[in-house]
Amino acid sequence: MNKELPDVASNEAPQIRAPLEWVGMSRIDIPIHLSEPGCPGPVHAVVDAQVNLPAVTVKGIHMSRIYRMLDEMSSQEAIAPGHLRKLLEQMVDSHHDCYTDGARVVLDFSLLARRAALRSPELAGWKAYPVQLEAKLDQKSFSLRASVQVEYSSTCPCSAALSRQLVADRFRKSFPESAGLMSEDVAVWLEQNATLATPHSQRSEARVSVDVPESAGDFGLMRLIDQVEAVLATPVQTAVKRADEQAFAWLNGQNLMYVEDAARRIQSALTNAYDNLQTQVRHLESLHSHDAVASASGDFQGVI
Structure with missing residues (x-):
């Protein structure tokens, strides 16, 4: 006999009667499909999904309903901004008995893209880019924000200047003014002494966040990543040979930058291309045990 x-959540009242801003689940594992060039297959997303609970007489929400909606979304061929709005609307509609009028979903995942070496023909490797999508529906007002993280190399301008000074001082001592200089003599000296002092470089991170229009056909994640890498000019590499490592050293030498320089570069280059652009950069210092950080947001009218 059945x-x-x-159903405690529906049949009992809460002991403390107070509204809750968000209630739901965190760190749900699902596969999702995206239309991003050069990123094959589904990605493993970790999802937070919640609704608000304004009714003080309702004890709990229907979490299993939300879970099933996420599971259905994972079967979509390629999700787009419109799919996230539909998901949030379904979450709200499924909680009409809780007087819910708001929902949010946050997806964290990494895009895996193949990147070519700087010089070696047909040499390439895979690089992962952390991404976060956050969508909200508040009284039928929808917003969607995308954040991408890019790793790059940064060489300190001050350290480079100090290193050059030491090399120049040694050169003057090695070649007094009375000494006759031949270009080959200088070249040999440089090969032996140019690294007498070297500037410090470090792996660095840029996190860039933008608003994504609901009407967009895709999230434009790789497009944003490519733009950030182009602006910084020194993205970390995957597979390399000596020629690629030399090219990378050249790029670093041509793009000396403080953390302030990196933040200004990104914000200045992308400010007219995206709504609500926010930039956060972190240089994982090799000189210090602490990191250097900078951030910028809003309209950026940098003067070049």
Whole structure:
């Protein structure tokens, strides 16, 4: 004989009567499909999904309903901004008995893209880019924000200047003014002494966040990543040979930058291309045990 199972969330009232801003689930594992060039297959997303609970007399929400909606979304061929709005609307509609009028979903995942070496023909490797999508529906007002993280190399301008000074001082001592200089003599000296002092470089991170229009056909994640890498000019590499490592050293030498320079570069280059652009950069210092950070947001009218 089938018995009706108890439903405490629906049949009991909360002891403390107070509204809740968000209630739901965190760190749900699902596969999702995206239309991003050069990124094959589904990605493993970790999802937070919640609704608001304004009704003070309702004890709990229907979490299993939200889970099933996420599971259905994972079967989509390629999700787009419109799919996230539809998901949030379904989450709200499924909680009409809780007087819910707001929902949010946050997806964290990494895009895996193949990147070519700088010089070696047909040499390439895979690089992962952390991404976050956050969508909200508040009284039928929809917003969607995308954040991407890019790793790059940064060489300190001050350290480079100090290194050059030491090399120049040694050169003057090695070649007094009375000494006759031949270009080959200088070249040999440089090969032996140019690294007498070297500037410090470090792996660095740029996190860039933008608003995504609901009407967009895709999230434009790789497009944003490509733009950030182009602006910084020193993205970390995957597979390399000596020629590629030399090219990377050249790029670093041509793009000396403080953390302030990196933030200004990104914000200045992309400010007219995206709405609500926010940039956060972090240089994982090799000189210090602490990091250097900078951030910028809003309209950026940098003067070049």
